[in-house]
C-alpha cells in the first residue's frame with residue numbers, strides 16, 4: 001500500500017504486550033507546532049488507549065526536528081525508559097535543506113536506537129505541503145502520532161517475545 005492510501009490510525013492490534021508498567025518518552029519538535037501538537041495528542045492517546053499509565057508518559061520539546069536525535073538519545077539513555085517516540089514535521093521546501101534534515105534525523109534516530117538497544121520511533125512527517133501534513137495529523141489519512149505510538153508498543157512486544165523464546 002502506498003503511503004498516500006494508508007490510514008495511519010488503522011492497525012492490526014493482535015497480540016499486543018501489556019504496557020501498563022512501561023515508560024515512554026515522547027519528544028516533540030516545535031517547528032510546525034500546529035501539526036506536531038496533533039501528532040503528540042495522537043501518540044499520547046494511543047499509548048493510554050492501549051494500556052500505558054499517564055504517569056508513565058513523559059514529554060520533552062526540542063526546537064526543530066534536527067534536534068530530535070540528541071533529545072532521543074538523552075531519553076533513551078535512561079534505564080527506566082522503555083521506548084522513545086520522536087515527533088516532527090519537515091515540509092519539503094524549495095531548497096535541499098529539508099532533505100538534509102530528514103536524512104540526518106532518520107539516520108540519527110536509527111543510530112540511537114541501535115546504540116541504546118531500545119525502540120526509538122521515527123514519527124516524522126515529510127510531506128510536500130502543510131495540507132498533506134494536516135491530512136496525516138488527525139485528518140483524512142489518520143495520525144502519524146498514533147502510528148508512531150503503536151510502533152513503539154509493537155516493538156516492545158517483539159522484544160519481549162524474542163527474549164522469551
Ligand code: RBF
Nearest residue numbers: 029031063064065066067088089090091097101
Ligand atoms: N525543523 C523542522 O522540524 N521542520 C522543518 O520543516 C524545518 N525546516 C527548516 C528549514 C531551514 C531552512 C532551517 C535552517 C531549519 C529548519 N528546521 C526545521 C529547523 C531545524 O530542524 C533545526 O531546529 C535548526 O536548523 C537549528 O538551528
